[in-house]
Amino acid sequence: MLGVTAIVALSVAIAVKWRLDDAKADQALKLSRLKPFVEVAAVPEPKGLPLLGLEGFDADGYPTQWVDQAGLRSLLKHRRFDALDAAFTHLQDAFEKNPRFEYWPADAADAFGSAEPSLRPLLQDWVAHSPDSFAAWLALGTHLEAVAHVQRGAKAARETSGGEFDEMRETLPVALEALEHALRLHPRLVAARSEQLWVLVLMGDAFRFQDTRRLADQSCPSCFLHRVVVVQSLRPRWGGTYAAMRAAAKSAPVAENPRLRFLTGLVEVDRAELAVHDDRLPDAMEEVEKACALGEYWAFLRQRAHVERRARAFDGARRDLDRALELRPGSPDVLIERAELYLDLKDGERAGKDLLTALRVNPSHFRGEQVYGPTVQTLIHDAWVFRNAGQRDDALRVLDLASELAPLDGEVLGRRVLVLTEGDAGIAGLRAQAEATPDDFRSQQVLDYALAKEKRYDEVVALWTAFLTRHPEEGRAYSERAGAFHQLGRQRETVADLEKACELGVTEGCARLRR
Numbered sequence: 001m002l003g004v005t006a007i008v009a010l011s012v013a014i015a016v017k018w019r020l021d022d023a024k025a026d027q028a029l030k031l032s033r034l035k036p037f038v039e040v041a042a043v044p045e046p047k048g049l050p051l052l053g054l055e056g057f058d059a060d061g062y063p064t065q066w067v068d069q070a071g072l073r074s075l076l077k078h079r080r081f082d083a084l085d086a087a088f089t090h091l092q093d094a095f096e097k098n099p100r101f102e103y104w105p106a107d108a109a110d111a112f113g114s115a116e117p118s119l120r121p122l123l124q125d126w127v128a129h130s131p132d133s134f135a136a137w138l139a140l141g142t143h144l145e146a147v148a149h150v151q152r153g154a155k156a157a158r159e160t161s162g163g164e165f166d167e168m169r170e171t172l173p174v175a176l177e178a179l180e181h182a183l184r185l186h187p188r189l190v191a192a193r194s195e196q197l198w199v200l201v202l203m204g205d206a207f208r209f210q211d212t213r214r215l216a217d218q219s220c221p222s223c224f225l226h227r228v229v230v231v232q233s234l235r236p237r238w239g240g241t242y243a244a245m246r247a248a249a250k251s252a253p254v255a256e257n258p259r260l261r262f263l264t265g266l267v268e269v270d271r272a273e274l275a276v277h278d279d280r281l282p283d284a285m286e287e288v289e290k291a292c293a294l295g296e297y298w299a300f301l302r303q304r305a306h307v308e309r310r311a312r313a314f315d316g317a318r319r320d321l322d323r324a325l326e327l328r329p330g331s332p333d334v335l336i337e338r339a340e341l342y343l344d345l346k347d348g349e350r351a352g353k354d355l356l357t358a359l360r361v362n363p364s365h366f367r368g369e370q371v372y373g374p375t376v377q378t379l380i381h382d383a384w385v386f387r388n389a390g391q392r393d394d395a396l397r398v399l400d401l402a403s404e405l406a407p408l409d410g411e412v413l414g415r416r417v418l419v420l421t422e423g424d425a426g427i428a429g430l431r432a433q434a435e436a437t438p439d440d441f442r443s444q445q446v447l448d449y450a451l452a453k454e455k456r457y458d459e460v461v462a463l464w465t466a467f468l469t470r471h472p473e474e475g476r477a478y479s480e481r482a483g484a485f486h487q488l489g490r491q492r493e494t495v496a497d498l499e500k501a502c503e504l505g506v507t508e509g510c511a512r513l514r515r
Helices: 004-017 025-034 069-077 081-097 103-110 119-129 134-152 162-185 190-203 206-219 225-233 242-250 258-277 281-292 298-310 314-327 332-344 348-359 366-388 392-405 410-421 426-436 441-453 457-470 475-487 491-503 507-514
Strands: none
Touching (some): 069 081, 069 119, 081 119, 103 190, 119 134, 134 190, 162 190, 190 206, 190 225, 225 242, 225 258, 242 258, 258 281, 258 298, 332 348, 332 366, 348 392, 366 392, 410 441, 426 441, 441 457, 491 507
């Protein structure tokens, strides 16, 4: 085990490695590639264990509860390091008692499997606070592995520059060491073995890959997740063969864990992906149907939905994605696929909700960035359709969602102001309506904007203060009151309200606070 001095030294080395040197344009460019295209607010902190759903088990014996990844990220943002240590320990303990709980520690780690630079200092502070915590080192290693993926990019090797490969190669050894230290602290941490396998694939280190694979098999012979990495690492695109993929899949002890039967379907899914890339949709569907014939596995359903979307078979795609999310709740990959489907269907609100949920877990998701701009524009369009139909509340609801995705977008903010200030009821009439419905946020907001138009900001403050005595967890109310405080020049109160709004999950509050 490393001593505290060595641990701190490694933490410092990582911090130095990633420090932005403003004098070096090339380093600034490297970090800019990691910056998320949007920074959405964290969800409120979970009150207890970071688990969602009802207790129970599925047909393969896996728990039906799933890890609240957004909640774990919220704990990190608020620097609740002891709570994170306790949560990871609980999830790992459950896995060690029953291997079917393998998703719990793996998903906990993957909550930090995104590349945005703001994660690094928080994870390093967690390591410094809990140097003997396997959880902190596992989360840091998972984050750095995600950074390496972004540095390399998602293009084929022939389309990836030498500079991109060099950036990735600089990061991978640091990620590997963090994961190795997590394993020194907790040798049965199979989630770290899975992450190491991906790192070693990217490093092209076949010898250590096989050694790590052996150790993972020994730690959990019936586990599924690390075997997925092994089989996928043998794809032809990585220099392997389909025969090698099938051999690795068939070597798994299916009798000990029925979920292992899905490993053979990874061959057909890879074939389907390549067929889609070449626009051979009938071939892609034929291959993915072979995989789906093995049973309901969320990744197979997502791939079939992707083919169905391309073929404009939208009803089938929606059924498959809805079922995939039942099997793999909260998956950013599935959520973003469904957001794309909803854009195909011109349903901006559902697309926006799925995208926002995904970005709360992985704000650097490469497909999320592709979907982001069209989703915001569709939301603006849909809001205006509602507004022109006289459905003001519907228009405002959609614009609020657009604001969560694009909190400082001038068009979103301008249209929301216009909708809120339309009509000629007058302040007296609006006040009467607000007093008649004192617990309705929207009626208070409409009165707020009418008062603000006449610069009656003291009354706006009083309005929201009264509302917040009854609804102290309504983040949007803090954000609105902050605007009035700002106009009154009361900056201490402005900052306090924006911090509270941000804490309660209002992205606009976070964005205004940063600005």
